[in-house]
Amino acid sequence: MITRLQKIYREFPRKFWLVVFVSFIDRVGGTLLFPFLSLYITQRFNVGMTQAGIVLGLFSIFGLVGNMIGGALT
Template sequence: MLNRLQKIYHEFPRLFWVVVGVSFIDRIGGTLLFPFFALYITQKINVGMTQAGILLR
């Protein structure tokens, strides 16, 4: 299985893997910020959690 993964890895150019890695980091960052946006909206703008959830959906 490891040989198969290495073969797949080497079939694609390095730039492809850079783009995949950066995209993965970007997705994680966006996902982790979502709860903080909800907290900010509820505490600073004084709306309820239901309204914050609707706004962020």
């Protein structure tokens, strides 16, 4: 199994793996921001957690749709 993973790793150039790693770190950072963003929305705009959850849910849905469209364009 390890030799198979090494073979897959060597099939792609180093720049590809760098982009994969940086994209992963970017996504993790964005995901970790969501709890703090919900607290900011509730305190700054004086709304409930339900409304903040709806806003963040819509943000995720629009991001998913945008990624599908953007991925199809590239």
